[in-house]
Amino acid sequence: MTVGDLGEFGVIQRISGRLPRTAAVLLGPGDDAAVLKAPDGRVVVSTDLLIEGRHFRRDWSSGYDIGRKAAAQNLSDIVAMGADPTALVVGLGLPADVPADWLDALTDGFRDECDLVGATVAGGDIARSETVVLGVTALGDLGGRSPVTRSGARPGDVVAVAGRLGYAAAGLALLGAGVTGGPPELVALLEAHRRPLPPYPCGPRAALLGATAMLDVSDGLLQDLGHVADASGVAVALDAAALPVPETLTAAARHLGADPLEWVLTGGDDHALAATFPSEVRLPPEWTPAGVVTEGRGVRVDGQTRTEGGWDHFRG
Amino acid sequence: MTVGDLGEFGVIQRISGRLPRTAAVLLGPGDDAAVLKAPDGRVVVSTDLLIEGRHFRRDWSSGYDIGRKAAAQNLSDIVAMGADPTALVVGLGLPADVPADWLDALTDGFRDECDLVGATVAGGDIARSETVVLGVTALGDLGGRSPVTRSGARPGDVVAVAGRLGYAAAGLALLGAGVTGGPPELVALLEAHRRPLPPYPCGPRAALLGATAMLDVSDGLLQDLGHVADASGVAVALDAAALPVPETLTAAARHLGADPLEWVLTGGDDHALAATFPSEVRLPPEWTPAGVVTEGRGVRVDGQTRTEGGWDHFRG
Structure with missing residues (x-):
């Protein structure tokens, strides 16, 4: 049929x-x-x-x-x-x-x-x-809340992430290396490539907490935070050590000789959320603080410039 | 570029x-x-x-x-x-x-x-x-109005149409016969095939007038009134002589040896509106009464059954 x-x-x-x-x-x-x-x-x-x-x-x-x-x-x-x-x-x-x-x-x-x-x-x-x-x-x-756009980040804000980062990219890398099964944690990465697990409740809750900017990480954290930096007229400074790199990713990266942090920074398709919050906001545990908003432009990781803005993936 | x-x-x-x-x-x-x-x-x-x-x-x-x-x-x-x-x-x-x-x-x-x-x-x-x-x-x-669905037509209602019917079909027939220009009224039909002129203000106004059912005529009047008949559990009886068949259509039909009424009854793409109104509603001039709702099912034209319902154009 x-x-x-x-x-x-x-x-x-x-x-x-x-x-x-x-x-x-x-x-x-x-x-x-x-x-x-x-x-x-x-x-x-x-x-x-x-x-x-x-x-x-x-x-x-x-x-x-x-x-x-x-x-x-x-x-x-x-x-x-x-x-x-x-x-x-x-x-x-x-x-x-x-x-x-x-x-x-x-x-x-x-x-x-x-x-x-x-x-x-x-x-x-x-x-x-x-x-x-x-x-x-x-x-x-919106349930009475103000929409959280990309343009409200202010110097001094905290940058935080919610949801999984790098999982889908790791899954894709595993598939590319011919890994189609294995222990549960590897299978979870393969699954992540096929199906994201967006942290849905975190979005409306972030609005209530007073998030100044927020977006869905669909093209990779660096690229998407670059959009926030561009739209807000600020710079984002990430602290690599603060980013969540779970053992699952580390193990898969070891297996493939890859860098799990790169998956976290550049992997798309997980549909995590990235947001900026005034520094006085007490973030609930689903949000991981991973950097700060500063004057300037672009995104830095541990002081090193990683994006300048002006992303384009039509040609990609 | x-x-x-x-x-x-x-x-x-x-x-x-x-x-x-x-x-x-x-x-x-x-x-x-x-x-x-x-x-x-x-x-x-x-x-x-x-x-x-x-x-x-x-x-x-x-x-x-x-x-x-x-x-x-x-x-x-x-x-x-x-x-x-x-x-x-x-x-x-x-x-x-x-x-x-x-x-x-x-x-x-x-x-x-x-x-x-x-x-x-x-x-x-x-x-x-x-x-x-x-x-x-x-x-x-909706501006406070009730949505006008396809399912509210009741026996005794008047069936009326607003906007152009058959123009796009006539234009297509002319193009098919190799007519790509001519007097203004023919050009208007060719234009109608390329670009509909939906009677936008008539929709909200019909809701205010108390229309019991309404739809956008995109697949042809008979077929679309068939949807109203099906959804409302009624029959629609059209009076061919009451349907608007302007001289423009008649002239084009004469030129092609076609029947202009068929364009009006079966032509899609003009995005006219068809609606049913309680018989006591005084219709403004943009609506042309062209039939009545009766008990039964399907659509009749001058007493002759033209649709039985159950339309399907996926295969078309």
Whole structure:
């Protein structure tokens, strides 16, 4: 059974049937548009386009993992503003020969990742396409909080990180070296490459704590802190010894003759959060202080300049 | 100068520089997410995926027209709920060899169509892709009105249409017959194929008038009224003589030996609105009454059954 056998109507019914309704969804799939609660009176919205062969490969990741990852990276953008995700809408481009089972798995991946934050897929669009294309839009509610942008970091602020850093990069390096299994801690890294574990609750909580700037680490800590430095007109000085480099990463790096700190500094795809806080804020344990904001520009690690700003990865 | 020459950062700057900010956009492009006003406390959201070669062709339509059409079809979904569009977010997949001029024209098309409803593009995502892909999401505000769904039509209601019907289909038929120019009324039909003129103000106004069901006519009047009939559990009886068949269509049909009524009944892409109203509602002139809602199912024209429901165009 393929998507082509199901037809558009069948595909929509099949997807809708696997998705829960949540209280935030006042009107779900099946009309011209969905209607969501936006109790704050403002809505936070972020969109990503994921294209097969560039952002994912069906022979490398299951439909389930692709769904989880696609949802995660969008939900993470919402919490990085300090908001609570309410729903996704998903435009889905599908070749006719995609198996119905794959579609089910993709849907379940979206559903399970959304479940982590109490959200769901509230609507979407189906189109035929040569390769799988996902246009994912996430919406969220600020619950009365001010959005935490990239531009509010001030000299004297503390730089802190929440969530995993370097795991996905280590997993990719292991896969590249032909490691496809092993002890649980290695498998966890392989899994991390396929599926991020964003620290969802940390985003809204950071807004409440008074974070001055925050973003989702999707391109690597250095690069993303470079965006904060650029947008805020400040410099970021990281202390390498303060960054979390767990034994899992160290062991994998030893195995590959790599430097685990580089994974932590430059690895993307984990969707950790990086934020700046006024120095007087008492950070809860999920945040690891790892540097300070200073006058200047760019990002330094142990006093050494690592980024100058002006990132570009369209050509990458 | 191509998109590849500009790079991701250059593309984003170039697009952002051409877009106005509106009062509804509290935080625009450049952060993890945009923040929009949602004064109603609910947000209406619709998404569409448009794929080159399937939904548009760069050799048939200009970048400007593609932008206008992509914006129009999404904005139309918002007004079809009775809401006022506030903003779009756009995921844009681009081959590196796309000329920068084409990107400018696309952006201007989005901008000018959004201008018609006081909206703008508030954010987006850029990705490299083999062909142009547009993931367009529109958001809107209900302004205290109830959303007008597809499921509220009741026997006794009047069926009415607003906006142009059959124009885009006539334009396509003319193009197919090799007509690429001629008197202004023919050119208007060719234009209609490239760029719809949705009757934006009619949507929110219909909600205020008490419309019981409404939708955006994107797949053809019969097919779309079939959705209303299905969702509402009723039948729709159209009176062919009441449907608007302007002289422009009649003349083009005469030229091609076609039936203009078929264009009106089955042509998509004009993004007219079709709605049902309680019979006591005094319809303003922009709405043309063209039938009634009855018990039963499906859509009849002059007593003859034309749809049974269960539409499917995934295979189409």
